[in-house]
Amino acid sequence: MAVTFVLTNQKGGVGKTTTTAALAAGLAAAGKRVLAIDLDPQGNLGFSLGLDIDTDQSSTIYEVLRNRVSIREALHRTEVCDVIPSNILLSQAEIELQTDNRVTLLKESLKEVAADYDFIVIDTPPSLNILTMNAYAASDYLIIPMAAEILSLVGLIQLQETVEGVKSSVNPRLRVLGILLTKYNRRTRLAADVLEMASTVAEQTNTALFDAKIRAGVAAAEAPAHGENIFAYAPASNPAKDYECFVGEVLERIKD
Numbered sequence: 001m002a003v004t005f006v007l008t009n010q011k012g013g014v015g016k017t018t019t020t021a022a023l024a025a026g027l028a029a030a031g032k033r034v035l036a037i038d039l040d041p042q043g044n045l046g047f048s049l050g051l052d053i054d055t056d057q058s059s060t061i062y063e064v065l066r067n068r069v070s071i072r073e074a075l076h077r078t079e080v081c082d083v084i085p086s087n088i089l090l091s092q093a094e095i096e097l098q099t100d101n102r103v104t105l106l107k108e109s110l111k112e113v114a115a116d117y118d119f120i121v122i123d124t125p126p127s128l129n130i131l132t133m134n135a136y137a138a139s140d141y142l143i144i145p146m147a148a149e150i151l152s153l154v155g156l157i158q159l160q161e162t163v164e165g166v167k168s169s170v171n172p173r174l175r176v177l178g179i180l181l182t183k184y185n186r187r188t189r190l191a192a193d194v195l196e197m198a199s200t201v202a203e204q205t206n207t208a209l210f211d212a213k214i215r216a217g218v219a220a221a222e223a224p225a226h227g228e229n230i231f232a233y234a235p236a237s238n239p240a241k242d243y244e245c246f247v248g249e250v251l252e253r254i255k256d
């Protein structure tokens, strides 16, 4: 049965999509069977994982959630791993699913393919909406990427409250695997402050920072435009090295 991770933070631009792609690619490179799912209507994950831009638009996660296609029909195979993409239509689902509070749709669909994978990684939109709740309901672990900017700390406590809510209702086994600092520049004073604050928040929310910190680097920003994950685009770059450490840590942490 697959272990499922959801990358989440209600703030945008903190590295959720970049980290989802790196985690999927890193796990796949380690020989694991990986499925990556895009739950963000922005639909950037598929592209980062090498999905053809004119991929079949009738088999996205939207059609799966609306029960129009089976999850198997929505699987797209890329050189990196299997992907279920999304597109802007998914913002419609946000409204449609909200009305009857359907938080377990994704979980139900995933049951069908969970035995085929070692890991499922889910990218989420920058909000706590019905799509994000579906991801939480379907997952074992939350990973919280946080850009090394003070402001992105805001919302973490709120996230913790949401997690507690999810735990006591739809998913008692949900756990926070850790907080990952991204766009990190150890030379700045800000980075030191953020590191300290992030450690405190991690403690207060019963989790821990990942030792790996993803340094800021142009390669990370350029990779998606080339339809590649960071390992494929710039394997010797700082972000690639840091993501490699991160993937190793993820595998370590889920052991206990």
Ligand SMILES: Nc1ncnc2c1ncn2[C@@H]1O[C@H](COP(=O)(O)OP(=O)(O)O)[C@@H](O)[C@H]1O
Pocket (backbone or CB within 6 Å): 011, 012, 013, 014, 015, 016, 017, 018, 019, 126, 182, 183, 184, 214, 215, 216, 217, 218, 220, 221, 222, 224, 239
């Ligand atoms: N380590 C990094 N260094 C530099 N730029 C980064 C890094 N990680 C992500 N970015 C860039 O920051 C922007 C936001 O990242 P993204 O992963 O899309 O965040 P989110 O999914 O949380 O909105 C993107 O343009 C991305 O390429």
Ligand SMILES: [Mg+2]
Pocket (backbone or CB within 6 Å): 016, 017, 018, 040, 042, 044, 123, 124
């Ligand atoms: Mg994103």
